[in-house]
Amino acid sequence: MLSRRARIILSILVVASLTFVILDLRGGDGPFSSARAAVGSILGGIQRGAATIVSPITGAGEWWSTQVGQSGQIRELTAENERLNSALVSAENDIARANQLDALLKVAGVGRYRVIPAEVIAVGPAQDFAWTVAIDAGSLDGLEDDMTVINGDGLIGRVLKVFDSTATVVLIVDPESSVGGRVAGSQEIGIVSGTGRQNSLEFQLLDPLGQVASGDAVVTFGSKGGRPYAPGLPIGEVVDVTGTAGELSRVATVKPFVDVSELSVVGVVVKPPREDPRDSVLPNAPSAIPTPAPTPTPSSSQEKETAATPAPSDG
Amino acid sequence: MAIREGLFIGTCIFLAVLIELTLLSRLGIPGATPDIVVVIVVAIAFATGPLQGATAGFAAGILLDLSPSSDTLVGVNAIIYLIIGFAAGFWLDPRDRRLPVMIGIAALSTAAAAFGTAIVDTVLGGERVNWAEVPWITLSAALYGALLSVLIIPLIARLARPLLTEMSVS
Numbered sequence: 001m002l003s004r005r006a007r008i009i010l011s012i013l014v015v016a017s018l019t020f021v022i023l024d025l026r027g028g029d030g031p032f033s034s035a036r037a038a039v040g041s042i043l044g045g046i047q048r049g050a051a052t053i054v055s056p057i058t059g060a061g062e063w064w065s066t067q068v069g070q071s072g073q074i075r076e077l078t079a080e081n082e083r084l085n086s087a088l089v090s091a092e093n094d095i096a097r098a099n100q101l102d103a104l105l106k107v108a109g110v111g112r113y114r115v116i117p118a119e120v121i122a123v124g125p126a127q128d129f130a131w132t133v134a135i136d137a138g139s140l141d142g143l144e145d146d147m148t149v150i151n152g153d154g155l156i157g158r159v160l161k162v163f164d165s166t167a168t169v170v171l172i173v174d175p176e177s178s179v180g181g182r183v184a185g186s187q188e189i190g191i192v193s194g195t196g197r198q199n200s201l202e203f204q205l206l207d208p209l210g211q212v213a214s215g216d217a218v219v220t221f222g223s224k225g226g227r228p229y230a231p232g233l234p235i236g237e238v239v240d241v242t243g244t245a246g247e248l249s250r251v252a253t254v255k256p257f258v259d260v261s262e263l264s265v266v267g268v269v270v271k272p273p274r275e276d277p278r279d280s281v282l283p284n285a286p287s288a289i290p291t292p293a294p295t296p297t298p299s300s301s302q303e304k305e306t307a308a309t310p311a312p313s314d315g
Numbered sequence: 316m317a318i319r320e321g322l323f324i325g326t327c328i329f330l331a332v333l334i335e336l337t338l339l340s341r342l343g344i345p346g347a348t349p350d351i352v353v354v355i356v357v358a359i360a361f362a363t364g365p366l367q368g369a370t371a372g373f374a375a376g377i378l379l380d381l382s383p384s385s386d387t388l389v390g391v392n393a394i395i396y397l398i399i400g401f402a403a404g405f406w407l408d409p410r411d412r413r414l415p416v417m418i419g420i421a422a423l424s425t426a427a428a429a430f431g432t433a434i435v436d437t438v439l440g441g442e443r444v445n446w447a448e449v450p451w452i453t454l455s456a457a458l459y460g461a462l463l464s465v466l467i468i469p470l471i472a473r474l475a476r477p478l479l480t481e482m483s484v485s
Binding site for chain 2: 020024040122127130161163167170174196197
């Protein structure tokens with residue numbers, strides 16, 4: 001059996017962790033904000049370094065899976081070929097990142113969001129049932145709580161906690177996330193909630209008689225002051241609608257534009273646009289949209305149109 | 316607990332947390348994230364004993380809870396991993412240290428960690444757990460845990476051997 005000393009140590013550890021849970025359950029800043037900040041800066045710094053080392057590996061995942069079938073050929077590769085391959089993968093990785101940054105800049109330019117670029121350095125494990133990631137920008141870069149996080153495809157989530165040089169981002173697919181959404185090209189608004197599955201969101205229409213159909217795009221409605229969500233950001237595409245018009249619970253399933261399993265370069269919106277960009281940020285604006293198709297430099301007619309519609313004040 | 320043993324456990328836990336959060340959780344593997352942290356905790360418990368396993372589990376859980384990539388309550392992972400580390404070390408019969416037995420216990424432990432998180436989170440009033448997904452997460456966690464432990468249990472046993480002989484001499 002256990003010695004007396006072992007039993008004492010065990011009881012101390014059990015009591016300590018239970019106390020921590022109870023203290024943290026009380027919410028608010030609590031006694032853990034400084035501990036979190038300390039671990040955040042230490043672990044964040046190391047994770048930033050580690051992410052640079054592993055990024056060719058995580059980026060090469062897709063390349064790898066396509067190569068598995070050709071194992072016979074791979075065996076024939078000489079050491080030089082392997083070296084060339086790894087150089088190619090890291091070059092492809094660099095190009096992919098450059099493209100992602102490009103797309104992000106395009107979204108930021110069209111919608112006139114002021115963004116700070118960052119990179120995802122760590123992801124919470126799936127068995128926590130939370131969809132949260134850590135990024136390598138923090139309060140020193142000007143980040144604050146509840147800022148919108150985007151990439152070149154659209155909305156990713158919002159900043160939950162900020163540390164010195166890292167921040168926690170909660171993704172839109174997290175079950176505790178809910179975003180005010182609007183059907184592009186119409187005034188139908190609703191709430192987009194995460195389901196915990198990476199490729200589906202739930203869009204609850206506020207107006208039970210509202211018109212929504214498969215293929216419609218959903219953009220953010222925008223919160224007051226652009227926090228936590230800046231207006232006009234693409235969220236996803238409606239793939240399924242349950243319930244008929246007039247029914248109390250009309251819920252649409254929305255497939256997010258972003259692939260949350262392959263996040264790398266992201267942008268944090270530090271300043272939302274002065275005017276709601278409406279639907280101009282959508283990748284290929286549907287024909288139903290009254291505004292003209294987005295151009296790299298918005299024409300004056302589009303400016304007038306966006307200025308004519310009052311920006312929603314609350315989300 | 317000797318200082319060198321503490322350093323060894325601390326280094327293993329730190330590396331495991333780092334690998335899990337920066338590499339394994341980003342690979343986009345279906346189901347659960349391969350839980351290298353639980354496997355290391357269990358391997359430490361096998362190599363050094365239940366008390367060390369419990370301490371390692373507590374430390375690993377606190378580190379995971381405080382990490383900037385997660386949003387769990389501080390202490391939830393700590394209590395789950397603490398129990399797992401203790402149980403794994405306590406359960407293993409010292410006379411029966413065959414690898415398949417240890418792999419089986421490690422697989423059960425990773426499953427218990429995933430299932431335990433779901434239960435604790437729900438009991439504490441969290442709304443994140445989707446119970447339809449829990450069986451699949453638990454099963455995949457056990458599978459990945461078994462695969463990881465094939466490598467990690469012998470590795471930790473090997474690395475811990477000098478510590479143990481030193482302890483028995485002193």
